[in-house]
Amino acid sequence: MVVSSARLMKKASREGYAIPAFNIDNLESAIAVSEVIHEMRLPVIVQMIPRTLNYGGIAMYPAMMRELMADCPVDYALHLDHGNSLALAQKCIASGFSSVMFDGSAMSFEDNVRLTKEVTDYALPMDVSVEGELGTIGGKEEGDTDLEATYTKVSEATEFIRRTNVSTLAIGVGTAHGVYKGEPKINVQRIKEIHEAIPTPLVLHGASGLSDEVVRACIEAGISKINFATELRQAYTNGIKAEFAKDPEVFDPKIYMRGAIDEIKKVLRAKINICYGINE
Ligand SMILES: [Zn+2]
Secondary structure, three states: EOOOOHHHHHHHHOOOOEEEEEEOOOHHHHHHHHHHHHHOOOOEEEEEHHHHHHHHOOOOHHHHHHHOOOOOOOEEEEEEEEEEHHHHHHHHHHHHOEEEEOOOOOHHHHHHHHHHHHHHHHHHHHHHHHHEEOOOOOOOOOOOOHHHHHHHHHHHHHHHEEEEEEEEOOOOOEEEEEOOOOOOOOHHHHHHHHHHHOOEEEOOOOOOOOOHHHHOOOHHHOEEEEOHHHHHHHHHHHHHHHHHOOOOOOHHHHHHHHHHHHHHHHHHHHHHHHHHOOOO
């Protein structure tokens, strides 16, 4: 059943694990996620960024997941990742999303509050949870940036939650999107401080490339949702490359795409084990 992200995350927060959130791109990544949910029987969040929705069509992704999950009783959430407008959130909700993010982290604090609140005012009465973002999650050039300035401040997080009523909050603690250049420095202490100050479930973006130990430390400190995107896309592409290396003459996508699906599934299983604290 499709449920809100916040519902899954509140339970995770109480019980000391995190819900893995997987960015899908197309039918093949949706099949990979669905097959792993069927196999492991644990809730996950399936999410799409606006560029993905432009690629496949907003209504396509919930439709694919509904079809693939029709026979499976495990709860999951359908989430808009890095949404950038109320209009997009509304379209997603109309298509069956159970959760939306509004990312106003690049705006001033006041604009972020105002526009995020527009989304919560619209979505929360429909039992759709809203993820806000405060602080900076890297992703472009790593220069001599002032790290402290990128971290989410406890006082700002408290005020942001009070004024926007967001269901969940993505925080900046030193992670970055995409591929890390050099060893990332994650401020686990700051996660702990924010978690102790506010009851709102916290989200970690940019977890591809973090060691399993760092991810576990973040969960122990109070993170209840972890986003994985880059590593899934890398696995997908590596799977296709391996199929062509095995047989350069292969021309049926159903054959070489199976290689991509199986590679993604390996990463999905590993991330689910880390997030749920399952030791193999
Ligand atoms: Zn992100």
